[in-house]
Amino acid sequence: MTVTTQTSPSVVPPGGEEPFLVVDDLTVRFPTEDGLITAVSELSYSVGLGETLGIVGESGSGKSVSSMAVLGLHDARTAQITGSIRVGGTEVIGLGESRMRKLRGNQVSMIFQDALAALHPFYKVGGQLAEAYLVHHPSASKRDARRKAVEMLDRVGIPQPDRRVDDFPHQFSGGMRQRAMIAMGLINDPSLLIADEPTTALDVTVQAQILDLLQDLQREFNSAVIIITHDLGVIAEMADDVLVMYAGRAVEYGPAREILTHPEMPYTWGLLSSVPDVTSDTSARLIPIPGNPPSLLSMPSGCSFHPRCAHRDKVPGDLCTTTVPDLAPGGRGPGHLKRCHLANPDEVYEAEVLPEIAPDVAAGDPGTDVAARPDEES
Amino acid sequence: MFAYLVKRLLSGVVVVFLVSLSIFLLFWFGPSSPAQPICDRDTSNRCTPERLANFEENLGYNNPWYTEYGTFVKGVFVGREIQFGSTKKFDCPAPCLGYSYRTKTPVFEEMKERMPATFSVALGGAALYLVLGIPIGVAAARRRGTVADKALVSSFLVLSSVPYYLFALLTWLFLTVQWEIPLFAETGYFSFTENPAKWFSGLLLAWIALGIFGCTQYTRYARGSMVEALSEDYIRTAKAKGLAQSKVVYKHGLRAALVPVVTIFGIDFGTLLAGTIFTERIFDIDGIGFWSLQAVNGRDLPVVSATALFSAIVLIFSNLIVDLIYSVLDPRVRLS
Structure with missing residues (x-):
């Protein structure tokens, strides 16, 4: 059993109220013809009113599944959901259908990817x-x-x-x-708005308008927002906190600025390396993450990212292939959680990853912002 | 919209014309003289070549085919006179589809007499299979993958793979003949205006046979269409709004699922109206289907071409109506 009690990055002030949405140790399983799959595993996060959480990950990483669970949209007859989801203090898991309906579209609403x-x-x-x-x-x-x-x-x-x-x-x-x-x-x-890839199907110029609109409306309504995306640009633009998911698990979680500038998990490095940079030299290569996300039916042993991880040799022994790392604070304080066995992720990042994805930054001041866009506020 | 209707009706007229011409030519150039059956009948099977020649002359078969087809078409619009034997002439007012060679009555009159029977069979059967098929299909779709759904789907598949004529015949054999159930004792068509109760009980078995057999198919259509609709994104949206399950299923799911079912139904219903040969034959209902079967057996050319024309017209209209309904049901469809 991994440690699941974490300090949320959006730390609850002592004696203060619980954030509007608290997801704690959420696991979602679906039976399929080929066996039981675990779409989301031991996931915990929280979002307060007026805050925006960005959930990033590839297709099948469980980002949508976890948010659909917040609205109770999974088929109750088949989906096996454990853990706790509290919306405004109300436990949602196991909540009766009629009470759930009062929540849906009212306190919590969702906007979907392909509006057509x-x-x-x-x-x-x-x-x-x-x-x-x-x-x-x-x-x-x-x-x-x-x-x-x-x-x-x-x-x-x-x-x-x-x-x-x-x-x-x-x-x-x-x-x-x-x-x-x-x-x-x-x-x-609604007090909580979940936007599931709200801009994926749109032209880039329209994307920016929609994101601006969402930000304006959030300010106006002071609602909690979860934005699900695979676009780190959207995260940089919108999110206060970031949750990176891989194969149903949270692999990195913390304040957006922190995660984007000092990522500590090789998967997040891979995501950052795959982002094209408009200002960079056209001959600069994008560095994709090798391989594909694992099938949920046959998950790799140990860390589910290890088959694609370029840095697993730096971990002594066969830890990566045998043991699932805990989601725990790394070298950057209690607010930044990562699920990785690497003992010195910050050094590896600065020495090996940064020079490849942003040579100019690496050569100059290693402390400057790497991924944040020039237009980024906050 | 109006232009569309005109266009469709014109193309319909062309189809009707081609159907009637093809039937006419098939008989005209067929292996035996179209006058043969009437000669046999009128001479009590002592039709000599001379007599046959006489009939052919009177019926116009010695003229070129296009002259005779012209006479036929003209008769449809203005009426004509028909001569079978030597002297007696029959008056055939417009719309004249000729005189039956078997009964020597105007074909159009006979057709009018038989329409209520066929319409009664078709309406009752179709109503029954829709009323059974769609709710069962929707219920199965909502329980997709459960034991009940699988049992239903496979048993309906078995049932619908039995040929319809066998199914209808067995229904009649068991319910009417073997078990002598009083309600089904006297199948057939009785005028509704004269005796509604008899009309009902006479047709009931035919409706049940059509209804049950048709419902196996409509259950499959409705289920498939509903399963597809329920997996659409807009259903998830409807749920996410907080709508009650019944509203999600019926207002959002069924509304979308019905569109393809309506399309199939329009065509099926047209086919039923054009005459249900097996049903009418087995349950002894003297409708268009039964009539056309007799006409083919007796090589009664005027009746055969009339029934073919009738089917063509009914199918053209039912297709047109389906397309109009479709444009109402699906706002994305624009008629042009």
């Missing part, structure tokens, strides 16, 4: 927004709901909202659909 697929093709956009409002405001009239829908469409920047409210999703452009999706997610003033 996620909106019903046969209902008008306004109708779908109004439906989300009405289900949690049973006393409201249809006209109230429609007015609310128009108001939300206006809020997310859709021109002529009183006319577009009667359009079908296919009559919207991709960016407008995602805006409508966000409007639907925010129509009941």
Whole structure:
């Protein structure tokens, strides 16, 4: 059994309230025809109101599965969920369906990746927004709901909202659909908004608009936001905290700035190396992580990243192949957790990884910000 | 929309014309003279070559085919006179589809008489298989992968792989003949206006046979369509909104799942309306299907071409109606 009690990076002040969302030791398993798979394993994190957590990882790393568990969207008959998820102090795991429904779309809402697929093709956009409002405001009239829908469409920047409210999703452009999706997610003033790859299906220019919109709305609503992405640029732009997931486990967790500048886990190094840099020389090569994520059906022994890890030789003995490392603080203080056996990750990073991904930075001042974009605020 | 309708109707007219011409030519150039059956019947099977020649002359088979086809088409629009034997002429008002060679009555009148029977069979059977098939399919889709679902799917697959005529025949043999269930004792068509109870009990077994057999297919369609709909992203969105399960399944899932089912149904229903030959034959219902079977057996050219025309028209209309409904059900579809 690994140690699962961790200090959250967004540390709870002594005597203060618990963060709005606390996920503690969450494990999600699904039976499949080929056997039981563990999609999420012993995952813990927390997000407070007004904060943004970025969850990063490759496809199949469990980032979406863990967030769907927060909304109780997994099929209760098959999914085996253990651990604890507390939303505003309410335990969600094992919560009855009718109480869960009151939470969904109301206190916690989710916006999905591909808005064209996620909106019903046969209902008008306004109708779908109004439906989300009405289900949690049973006393409201249809006209109230429609007015609310128009108001939300206006809020997310859709021109002529009183006319577009009667359009079908296919009559919207991709960016407008995602805006409508966000409007639907925010129509009941949720305290927690989970955005599952909200910009993946969009053009880059539209991506930036959507991210700005999300940030503005978060400031306005003071909600907790989880943004699920595989794009470290989005993380740098949006997140206060970062959780890096690999094969269903958290492998690195801490404040975004800290993780992006001083990553301590080889997988995170790999993610950083794979990000193209607009300002760099065109001859500079991207360095992909070799191999593929493991199948959840046949997980590698020990550290699940070891088959792809270039640094496992630096760990004495066969620790990497036999023992799952704990998610524990490394050399950078208690707020930065990593799941790796390397004894001196910071030295390895500066000596071997940094020169490859950012030669200019490595040659100059090793302390400067590597991954943060020039336009990054915060 | 209007232009679309006109376009579809025009293309329908062309299809109807081609169907009627093909049937006409098939008989015209067929191996035996179209006048042979009427000659046999009128002479009590002592049809001599001279008599046959006389019939052929009177029926116009000595003219070129296009003249005769022209006469036929003209008759449809303005009516005509028909002469079988030597002197007697029959008046055939428009729309004249000719006189039956077997019964010597106007084909159109006979067809009108038989339509209520076929429509009754089709409506009842289709209503039954939709009412059974769609809810069973939806229920199975919601329980996908469970033992109940698997048992249902496999047993319906077995049932639907039995040929329909065998299934209908066995239904009749057991329920009516073997077990003599009183409700099914007298199958057949009785006028609804004269005796609704008899109309109902006469058709009931036919409806059950059609309904059960059709429901095995509609269960499969509805289940497949529903399984697909329920795995769509918008269903996850609907759940994430906090909607009740029933709303997620029916308002969001079924609404989407019904579209392909409606399409198949439109075509199936058209086929039913065009005459259910096996059903009508087995349950002794004198409708369009039974009539066309008799006509083919008796080489009754006017009736055969009339039933073929009727099927063509019904199928063209049901396709058109399906397309119109489709554009209402799916806002993404634009007719053009």
